[in-house]
Amino acid sequence: MDVSRQYWFDLGPLSSIPKRGARTVQVPRREIAVFRTANDEVFALENRCPHKGGPLSEGIVHGRKVACPLHNWIIDLESGDATGADHGCARSFPIKIENDRIFIDMGVAAAA
């Protein structure tokens, strides 16, 4: 199987996520949080804080970071890494914007 194959799946228009907000995408193996920053960048992370599994999609998005709603760990949206003194990483997934629509690489997002 060619694992490097990309399947860019259309998640809908950028406007379906509020600025500085997030929505979720449910795929068979996991839930993914898709974030939109104030400047219309999008990022996709597994919707589980590396600390205690909190739903990152519910956190406050500031700059390129999100604050986990459970215990306020600050997670970098690009890398998924916890910042500051905390250590851990939420897995990130390839995502892009084209023609004001959001695409996620299902080849990675839905894979094991």
Added chain:
Amino acid sequence: MTSPNKCRRKLVVVGNGMAAGRMLEELFARAPGGHDVTIFGAEPRVNYDRIMLSPVLAGDKAFADIVIHDEDWYAGHGVDLRRGDKVVAIDRAARTVTTASGASEPYDTLVLATGSDPFVIPVPGKDLPGVVTFRDLDDVEAMLAAAGRGGSAVVIGGGLLGLEAAAGLAAKGMTVTVVHLMPILMERQLDQNAAYLLRKAIEKRGITVETGANTTAILGDGKVEGVRLDDGRTLPADLVVMAVGIRPNAALAKAAGLEVKRGVVVDDHLATSDANIFAVGECVEHRGACYGLVAPLYEMAKVLAGRIAGEPVPGYVGSVTSTKLKVTGVDLFSAGDFSEGDDNDEVVLRDPARGVYKRVILRDGRIVGAVLYGDTADGSWYFDLIRKHADVSDMRETLIYGQAFQGGGVLDPLAAVAALSDDAEICGCNGVCKGTIVQAITTKGLSGLDEVRAVTKASASCGQCTSKVEAVLAVTLGDAYSAAARKPMCKCTELTHEEVRERIDAKTLKSVPAVMQELGWKTSCGCPSCRPALNYYLVAAWPGEYRDDPQSRYVNERVHANIQKDGTFSVVPRMWGGLTTPDELRAIADVADRFKIPTVKVTGGQRIDLIGVRKEDLPAVWAQLNASGLVSGQAYAKGLRTVKTCVGKEWCRFGTQDSMGLGVKMERLMCGSWTPAKVKLAVSGCPRNCAEATVKDIGVICVDSGYDIHVAGAAGLHVRATDLLGHVDTEEDALEVCAAVLQAYREQAAYLDRLYKWVDKIGLDTLRAEVIDDLANRRALYDRFVVAQRAVRKDPWAERAAGHELHEFTPLAKLAIIPPVLVEV
């Protein structure tokens, strides 16, 4: 062919705009006389500087001033310019182009420089006379003619072109409204802070700005008369300018079978999918990007000219672009990538007094973007650093002050202030210099920041110079000065919560960007500490007027339920004064059954908690609870939670007053209010105090002669018994005093300070003077509370059950299996 030009290659250029002109200039410089050149231009004139159309509209320049290549230039280079004759087809096999007039022209090399077309939004009335775009000189002439007749103009589009058109028309005396679909102006080039300043400057010119406004139709009979928006409003208009954007003009290339996506697809040497055909300028799509600014066109022109001249040139790799708004008196510059960065990766400077905002964004020690407003002198310096990928780590500390500031070492702030002369300005807002502050400290014996502020006004306005004023105190008093335990709100500002609240009020600041700019915020969009606080302060200061920002609220307040450790939520309907009915209990039981809610618990606040509700189920759960008359208990809010009661004189043999009745009235009066932190109340029917009123934020203890009002209790992290605030005789007075206390707390306290903390800060006597002794003040507080409550009278659950904020409760996509239809790129 037997002409003397036998060995010269035949170059045909379609389009006579800036890209074509620059490419030919570059080509003639590299390979003079190497080509026979024919240019076809759709416009009946020579090549002119299109970006200077705005100054022409504003009357600052004439057409002659903006011509790039005059007739002599074409003649001097032997260029055959066919003005006003449009190429309509390319025959790639025969290597000829055909024009609208039927002429045919052979080529060896063909360059497409067809530019772009203004995008016209497809609404009814778009073709009415009086609707123009802003693209060429004809458009400008149409606008000038309309402006000469006066009246109203509506500019659709609040981007670069739209604003330049609006400013030009306003300068010509028209009444101008800018209608912009997005929430901020120039959203592609600016962040919200710069956009806030820009909007202020545009409005100062008498231009009305409507953001978040969607045009649904252009109205008029025979000519344009107005613009209809989707909120139902109609704006009168004698002229409508469409300036919503441009689209690469790739129709000719597409018809000829060349590869076209958004624009004509080219490689790094500007070759299309046909090796004899090149494309340059705005019609091009290069590595997925299309450009509408002049600098990239010139960069492409250079590469293409080298290629056609047969020189080995490095390919075009895409451009970093910069933007400057050409509106007199508005200094605005943006370049590169200024997406929200890490706090560590951006440097922000705000000078509220001068209306300056600067933001430089760094990644890995290099500048990747810059937004400058009010002072753009260093724009080209930053832009240069961006393009060179220069490592600026060494000058990071002083980078934001610009090029002129470089070279010095990093200064110790105290030493820097000590080194200042006496006439150096410390506070820009109030024009206070160092000497004035030093003199006030020494002659008046001042010892702290508050005193200096009161006497000199230094740092009393925006507060950004607070640290400098403190440094003056430290330098002047030496060891005698120890900075008071001032605690700034967060690392985004020097100001304390209380100082921010005072300034929101004093400066009439009504939005988060306004607060951040006018108070000199050090970050571009705040942090998780200050955003919820500012949102609350604005909600409290401007009830009914400020539009709540859900993204600045904690999840519980955003989705009106309490998040649990597994990501499910708990739902607590209100039980007024702890009273319920068999019907309500049945409704709760039915909901718990239907949605398989795993845990049902009685809370400490005399109501029932449904725990473990899945997020997607929340709207349906609420709808079913609503149907039985149950509404949100706001158990998730920094707001009124519960009013706990004991049975009172209705049943209890010791009861002195109707504590249940008063509790219900209290809860109905206060429910839905937002407060700095959660608020819990209780009403006990006698001093036995079965409702535990003496550990509540506000507690009422009924006695024979009336009602004792207690405040500032707590029974959580801290345990603290209430203090007796005062006694009132009637139920009405009890309600009024309690509401007045709550309103004073809402207006004065720091966000997240529980009521007892606030009372500890201001002192019980101060509060008593405000709400017991001063009757007029009590009444005024009560009235303001009632006004604020009008804005929160709707049940948030009912609104969401009806579909409000639906995006909060539904996933963007839900895929059970990998779907059969995939977009493969």
